[in-house]
Amino acid sequence: MLLDIMSVLVGLILLILSADKFVEGSSAVAKILGVSPLIIGMVIVGFGTSMPEMVVSTFAAIDQSSGIALGNAYGSNILNLGLILALTLLIRPIKVTQSIVRTELPLLLTATTVTLILLYDLKLRRTDALIMLFVFILIFGVMIYLSLQERTQVNLLKDSCLTTETNSQFSLKLAFFYLIAGLVLLILSSKLLVWGAVGIATYFEINDVIIGLTIVAIGTSLPELATSITAARKGENELVLGNIIGSNLMNTLLVVGIAGLIHPFSFAKEIFSRDIFVMTILTVLLVIFSYFAMKKDGVLSKLLGSILLCLYLGYTFWLILSI
DSSP, X not given: OHHHHHHHHHHHHHHHHHHXXXXXXXXXXXXXXXXXXHHHIIIIIHHHHTHHHHHHHHHHHHTTOHHHHHHHHHHHHHHIIIIIIHHHHHHSOEEOOHHIIIIIHHHHHHHHHHHHXXXXXXXXXXXHHHHHHHHHXXXXXXXXXXXXXXXXXXXXXXXXXXXXOOOTTXXXXXXHHHHHHHHHHHHHHHXXXXXXXXXXXXXXXXXXXXXXXIIIHHHHTHHHHHHHHHHHHTTOHHHHHHHHHHHHHIIIIXXXXXXXXXXXXXOOHHIIIIIIHHHHHHHHHHHXXXXXXXXXXXXXXXXXXHHHHHHHHHHHHHHHHTO
16 A cells, blocks of 8 residues: 555656656757647657557457457547646647648548548448558648648748757757657656556555546546646647647547557447547537637637536546446
8 A cells, every 4th residue: 555655656756757858858859850849749749648548459459358449549539638638728728820720630620530430330340440540641641741841941941040049958869868758757657656546546445447437547648648737837839739639649540540450349339429429529629619719819718628627527427327
């Protein structure tokens, strides 16, 4: 019991410290390379923080546990939007850009629509998985192309100026070290925290389903939570949205696609009618609020955060009632 408590405390401290360095490194890499924090957030941060979900779903597919494989991926997406983005917005409103509204969010909506079409029959076939992986590669190919275009424009702008201001605190090597070391420590500290929390819950004989819905579910999303809140606190708005959009894209297409490729399976209708449905509603809400925010002041306010959080709490209550 004492070891579990120490694990939670040490894990929490390391989580906060690693998130801080991870965000610093990510922001510095973006500035030095002349790439927007949004792209860094989607490609590097989004991929890195989705590693726990990828590992869990892959091993679940190998063990032929289809419910865990899909539930982990789509449950994490719901957490990203309904809890992580909600809490971030309640802490500090986030400014959206035209790029997010015109490109990144439509791509996320496209990925969600592909999921609805392919999984409507409650089966994940290898052909479905291959389509998901193909769409994933296509979307991230577009993102990389746009980032290269943007980098070219930034470099041209720099060449036309008398000064070439960069983040003088960081060399590229140091920035990448902070990014990679921060990410590794972020994932390890999350695992340590979850291990300790599960140990405490087990000691007090809390139902294992409740543990799965709360501690384990939130635990696999701790990297996204820590990164988003830290980025919001530092004013890195694009990094926050990039992290959440990138993570959801990877969970929806890459994580589920890999699981389906390893072992095709059928799944319970509740996963589609409840989990995928709620994920879609949250995604559509983000798109709608972002669109109208661009028409007004360009800021996602606490109102959206409150709505997302209420929906997440309602979803959690729905889960508990269905046990």
